[in-house]
Amino acid sequence: MKLLKKILNIPIVWNTLQGVVGANTFKYAMYPSVFKSRSGKLLDFGCACGNSTEAFLDFDYWGVDIDREAIKDASKKFASYPNVKFEWADLAQAPYKPDFFDHVLFAGTIHHLDPRLLPLFIKNLLVSLKVGGELHIFEIIRQPQKDNFITKLFLHLDQGKYIKTESELKAIFKQEGYKIAETQFFPSPNSLIKLPDFVYFRIIK
Numbered sequence: 001m002k003l004l005k006k007i008l009n010i011p012i013v014w015n016t017l018q019g020v021v022g023a024n025t026f027k028y029a030m031y032p033s034v035f036k037s038r039s040g041k042l043l044d045f046g047c048a049c050g051n052s053t054e055a056f057l058d059f060d061y062w063g064v065d066i067d068r069e070a071i072k073d074a075s076k077k078f079a080s081y082p083n084v085k086f087e088w089a090d091l092a093q094a095p096y097k098p099d100f101f102d103h104v105l106f107a108g109t110i111h112h113l114d115p116r117l118l119p120l121f122i123k124n125l126l127v128s129l130k131v132g133g134e135l136h137i138f139e140i141i142r143q144p145q146k147d148n149f150i151t152k153l154f155l156h157l158d159q160g161k162y163i164k165t166e167s168e169l170k171a172i173f174k175q176e177g178y179k180i181a182e183t184q185f186f187p188s189p190n191s192l193i194k195l196p197d198f199v200y201f202r203i204i205k
């Protein structure tokens with residue numbers, strides 16, 4: 001199991017597997033569905049290799065990640081789009097472009113972050129937003145009563161060590177005093193492989 005986890009930790013292997021099991025198709029439909037407008041400046045924080053970029057080509061798009069190789073790959077892939085930029089940044093160090101964005105997408109990343117740092121990340125992401133801008137948080141959740149064997153295996157093999165339940169996430173947000181404007185539950189498609197479900201939170205600055 002340890003060796004399998006090591007192999008799956010290689011970004012290209014994990015991304016390919018995500019594509020094969022339909023996770024990327026599911027995300028392409030889910031992420032943009034919560035946006036009320038299809039324009040403006042969008043920060044995709046934790047963009048990895050530009051996994052979701054294709055769903056946001058009508059925005060002025062900035063993809064940011066701490067992984068230099070991923071940023072290099074993504075820049076190459078989308079080089080022909082003048083409205084799409086990728087940059088390296090570490091959100092634990094400082095906010096990225098304060099008061100600049102209309103939307104921030106923070107997707108599938110919380111479970112990769114040390115929970116003690118989560119308030120700092122969210123604070124820095126809110127600093128990047130203009131007043132009235134929207135922070136869109138998507139996160140996979142653990143559902144011990146509902147997850148089947150395959151879903152549990154996926155959760156176990158994920159590189160993120162901090163996968164939470166929906167109520168754990170809500171408790172953290174409540175404790176930090178975030179004003180959640182909207183919450184949605186997104187069940188993943190129940191095909192051959194049942195992937196983890198997602199929850200969504202909208203925070204307006």
Ligand SMILES: C[S@@+](CC[C@H](N)C(=O)[O-])C[C@H]1O[C@@H](n2cnc3c(N)ncnc32)[C@H](O)[C@@H]1O
Pocket residue numbers: 027045046047048049051052064065066067070089090091092106107108109112
């Ligand atoms: C699982 S990926 C999410 C990919 C994509 N958003 C999605 O939904 O498929 C999490 C990303 O967060 C990035 N990340 C983790 N810590 C970071 C930090 N301190 N600053 C910037 N990016 C970070 C990782 O490098 C990784 O690419």
